[in-house]
Amino acid sequence: MKTHIEIFDPALCCSTGVCGPDVDPALTRMAKLHTDLQKQGYEVSRYNLAQEPQPFVENKLVNDLLHAEGPEALPAVLVDGELKKHGEYPTLSELAAWLNVAEEKLKPVQPKKQINLL
Template structure:
């Protein structure tokens, strides 16, 4: 069985799609990962810096890349603990921008309560 791990920046929850104002792109990623598991013999897991920091630290290559480049290097996909794939810069920027917008919205909403 093929194993695929997606190492991601810190998010509010393990998938980034919680709350009333979720990022549609993260929802698409979650759906795509579910489809991979169903359609192929692939086990998919996600490692979020905020919730799974131990997995980052235990995976030396990921820890070294994040240490050298910072979290801007994420997301990174690992296949069978061997192959690494980075998300292209444009998609990563959209991913970050959408999360930043959601965080700003949550901060404002939290300060109104």
């Protein structure tokens, strides 16, 4: 069975939260990691409280966490239905451990040819 990671984001302005003039670097990193992991075939889902409230209501662990600690508890990370982390996004090391793979395997492959835009 494949490991399934679910990330329950706080209320964000868009699906990734990577918009506007003051982008949180943690959101940029998580958006990139999410995309890269999905491209590599890993089951990683993200839910935004502002745009997709239903998963927050339906998931008892997340719902209980929100009632106990409020929105400051987000983001919350579940791995195969078990709450692994909340209050901050996971590191690459944590994701690698949860997926039972070497950290290097999760790092994006750099293109062979770099484009110089200057």
